[in-house]
Amino acid sequence: AVGWHRPTKLVIDTQAIKENVGNEVKRMPQGTELFAVVKANGYGHGAVQTARAAIEGGATGFCVAILDEAIELREAGITEPILILSVVDVSYIDLLLKYDLSVTVATQEWLEQAIEQLKYIETPTPLKIHIKVDTGMGRIGFTTPEAVKQTVDLVQSTNVLIWEGLFTHFSTADEKDLRYFEKQTHRFQTILAVLVDLPKYVHVSNSATALWHPENVGNMIRFGIAMYGLNPSGHALPETYPLKPALSLVSKLIQVKELSAGEGIGYGNTYTTTEKEWIGTVPIGYADGWLRHLQGFSVLVNGERCEIVGRICMDQCMIRLPKKTAIGTQVTLIGHDHGEEITMQMVADKLETIHYEVACTFSERMPREYK
Numbered sequence: 038a039v040g041w042h043r044p045t046k047l048v049i050d051t052q053a054i055k056e057n058v059g060n061e062v063k064r065m066p067q068g069t070e071l072f073a074v075v076k077a078n079g080y081g082h083g084a085v086q087t088a089r090a091a092i093e094g095g096a097t098g099f100c101v102a103i104l105d106e107a108i109e110l111r112e113a114g115i116t117e118p119i120l121i122l123s124v125v126d127v128s129y130i131d132l133l134l135k136y137d138l139s140v141t142v143a144t145q146e147w148l149e150q151a152i153e154q155l156k157y158i159e160t161p162t163p164l165k166i167h168i169k170v171d172t173g174m175g176r177i178g179f180t181t182p183e184a185v186k187q188t189v190d191l192v193q194s195t196n197v198l199i200w201e202g203l204f205t206h207f208s209t210a211d212e213k214d215l216r217y218f219e220k221q222t223h224r225f226q227t228i229l230a231v232l233v234d235l236p237k238y239v240h241v242s243n244s245a246t247a248l249w250h251p252e253n254v255g256n257m258i259r260f261g262i263a264m265y266g267l268n269p270s271g272h273a274l275p276e277t278y279p280l281k282p283a284l285s286l287v288s289k290l291i292q293v294k295e296l297s298a299g300e301g302i303g304y305g306n307t308y309t310t311t312e313k314e315w316i317g318t319v320p321i322g323y324a325d326g327w328l329r330h331l332q333g334f335s336v337l338v339n340g341e342r343c344e345i346v347g348r349i350c351m352d353q354c355m356i357r358l359p360k361k362t363a364i365g366t367q368v369t370l371i372g373h374d375h376g377e378e379i380t381m382q383m384v385a386d387k388l389e390t391i392h393y394e395v396a397c398t399f400s401e402r403m404p405r406e407y408k
């Protein structure tokens with residue numbers, strides 16, 4: 038495939054994904070299911086490979102963000118339930134039926150249009166829907182008990198729909214302060230109180246809710262970041278059980294040279310050697326998602342931290358080595374090396390962002406190798 042002919046690669050430990058899922062499956066309340074969230078190409082880890090590892094760990098379904106991500110899983114032979122978490126244009130209802138996908142309903146208007154569309158589709162297999170409640174995320178979903186009740190009544194008045202789920206999403210489950218989480222929980226319970234029937238899945242939990250609010254997960258967990266072995270809160274809350282990071286990022290030195298003092302490195306000549314220095318060149322750059330703001334961050338060579346010196350280029354970057362080093366020596370940008378470790382969180386901290394974004398920014402040009 039494209040991109041496999043270079044030393045730079047993401048190495049994904051599928052056993053870690055399986056273990057992270059398995060630990061949560063063991064820990065979650067009886068009768069709860071775990072749906073693996075594999076949107077954004079499995080948070081950059083590879084959606085299909087992550088999905089297969091998650092199934093081995095005990096996942097019984099999947100969540101994706103858009104229709105095309107669901108189709109990719111189906112075309113790879115995944116047969117478990119798949120919920121599309123965003124709104125799909127009603128003009129694609131035939132694809133939702135063809136690929137047996139579950140879809141999010143966030144407005145009455147969409148539902149009315151969908152029912153209209155379904156009347157004209159020959160194969161009248163019912164469309165599976167999950168009603169989304171916005172209890173405070175402020176993104177998509179119904180906001181009042183009356184609106185939800187009205188929508189449920191409409192759903193139950195027709196035989197072209199299967200009401201499969203009712204769900205909400207928390208915006209602060211990964212924080213110490215519980216007030217807003219409790220406000221959202223209360224709002225969701227107010228909605229449940231006005232409903233006579235409930236669907237198969239009533240789900241509220243992302244990884245943070247599963248880890249730190251296990252009593253409040255409903256009967257299905259939408260398990261994303263923790264499956265990849267990453268702490269949903271970054272640094273804010275301790276892990277409640279060991280999460281094993283699945284992703285490493287490695288490359289190899291393609292050039293090593295000794296420079297005298299006063300030599301410039303990289304575009305804009307932003308770095309000048311101050312003494313005799315050994316400089317190595319690594320074939321990774323911002324086109325791979327290894328962003329320019331990482332200038333000054335350190336990577337590992339033979340267990341030694343080596344600073345990225347000069348501006349990161351599109352395809353390459355330069356590091357200062359402690360001594361003469363052989364071309365072809367491994368460079369570890371994320372992962373373990375000779376007892377040292379660079380974590381995705383460290384990269385996120387340097388980029389002043391969260392590790393979700395770091396993982397999703399690795400580009401298509403970065404080969405993914407699975408072990």
Ligand SMILES: Cc1ncc(COP(=O)(O)O)c(CNc2conc2O)c1O
Nearest residue numbers: 074122206243244259260261262269393
């Ligand atoms: C509706 C919904 N459910 C579950 C998850 C999984 O969350 P987790 O990875 O923390 O377990 C997400 C992640 N959505 C996003 C994660 O980062 N930005 C987002 O919009 C989501 O949007």
